[in-house]
Amino acid sequence: MAASLQFEEVIEEHKEFVFRTLARLTGASEVEDLAQEVFLRLYRGIESFRGESKLTTWLYRITLNVAQDEWKRRKKEQANTSFDDPDAGWAERISGSESNAEQILSRRESMNAVNAALTELSEPERAAIVMFHQEDCTYEQIALTLKLPLNTVRTHLHRGRQKLKESLKEHLSERRTACGIQVVTR
Amino acid sequence: MRNTSGDAVSCNELRNALAGARALTAEESAHVEDCDACLEASLDARVTEALDAKPEVRIPSDFAARVAAQLPEKRGARVDMSRSTHSYERPWGLITSVLFVAVGLIAMAFADPVGMNTRMGAVFIALVVSEIAGIALWLGTGRSGERRRLRRF
Numbered sequence: 001m002a003a004s005l006q007f008e009e010v011i012e013e014h015k016e017f018v019f020r021t022l023a024r025l026t027g028a029s030e031v032e033d034l035a036q037e038v039f040l041r042l043y044r045g046i047e048s049f050r051g052e053s054k055l056t057t058w059l060y061r062i063t064l065n066v067a068q069d070e071w072k073r074r075k076k077e078q079a080n081t082s083f084d085d086p087d088a089g090w091a092e093r094i095s096g097s098e099s100n101a102e103q104i105l106s107r108r109e110s111m112n113a114v115n116a117a118l119t120e121l122s123e124p125e126r127a128a129i130v131m132f133h134q135e136d137c138t139y140e141q142i143a144l145t146l147k148l149p150l151n152t153v154r155t156h157l158h159r160g161r162q163k164l165k166e167s168l169k170e171h172l173s174e175r176r177t178a179c180g181i182q183v184v185t186r
Numbered sequence: 187m188r189n190t191s192g193d194a195v196s197c198n199e200l201r202n203a204l205a206g207a208r209a210l211t212a213e214e215s216a217h218v219e220d221c222d223a224c225l226e227a228s229l230d231a232r233v234t235e236a237l238d239a240k241p242e243v244r245i246p247s248d249f250a251a252r253v254a255a256q257l258p259e260k261r262g263a264r265v266d267m268s269r270s271t272h273s274y275e276r277p278w279g280l281i282t283s284v285l286f287v288a289v290g291l292i293a294m295a296f297a298d299p300v301g302m303n304t305r306m307g308a309v310f311i312a313l314v315v316s317e318i319a320g321i322a323l324w325l326g327t328g329r330s331g332e333r334r335r336l337r338r339f
Contacts, residue, residue: 008250008251008253008254009250011249011250011253011254012250015245015249015250016243016245019243019245020241020243024241029241029243029244030244031243032245032246032249035245036252036253039253040253040256043257043258107235110232110235110236111235111236111239113236114232114236114237115236129237133234133237134237134239134240134241161230161233164233164237165229165233168229169229
């Protein structure tokens with residue numbers, strides 16, 4: 001009983017970043033089951049934890065593994081992982097202070113395009129980018145979590161961002177073309 | 187290219203607008219389309235904004251309690267161990283240390299290398315035995331901070 005109460009404190013302390021990271025990495029807004037799996041894996045693995053790294057680093061690793069497993073499972077099932085599906089709409093709910101509907105639309109569109117492009121990146125690129133931008137992790141923390149050299153982390157971040165930029169550029173240019181066609185057909 | 191006040195939109199003005207996360211005017215947007223460097227900067231800003239945004243996730247208020255309720259029962263027994271002054275990594279840590287001391291004492295008493303009957307000999311034996319006991323205890327216990335913290339579960 002006391003053990004579960006203490007573990008409950010650990011869950012309370014870390015649940016937000018686990019939920020956020022899972023949402024970002026899987027592209028889904030409902031990640032409760034996955035988050036449960038993360039904490040159960042943490043609990044089950046406590047015996048093998050040697051205390052050589054921080055608890056958060058270890059928890060990140062488990063979170064990334066659970067997200068990867070989910071990713072593979074979805075791929076196997078040929079499920080629709082697009083950000084257009086109703087379950088993948090967390091970007092729609094990000095609060096903002098836009099003054100008009102067009103700006104809101106444009107911002108959401110960019111976010112959705114970036115998030116969709118994020119799913120096309122390699123696993124280490126995606127993980128490094130999410131940890132760096134969303135969770136404000138340092139290069140050193142990312143390197144420790146992903147068990148990669150510091151320079152490799154830098155490379156993943158740089159390449160990942162470049163790919164996202166290219167993808168967004170392509171998306172915007174397609175959008176302009178589509179708008180042009182609409183004007184012509186009217 | 188002219189801005190809202192009738193002046194030409196400069197790259198610097200545009201970069202400031204992007205840095206301040208201000209919405210671009212129609213003129214500024216047109217400038218972005220004409221200027222490669224500003225297009226790059228604009229894409230960079232959009233990507234950063236999208237990535238820095240934290241997703242709003244719904245976490246049930248009783249999430250932690252529900253997960254804690256699912257924890258396997260077998261772990262409960264470990265809690266009492268951690269509350270003792272010495273948290274032994276394994277029970278054989280203590281057994282090993284006691285055995286070390288006992289075997290050491292017997293061996294030295296039989297071998298009598300320095301003469302157990304002399305005062306110097308007794309002090310020497312006591313020193314050796316306590317050193318062996320200390321090493322055995324040190325090896326048999328877990329001392330890492332995170333590890334001790336987690337052992338409470």
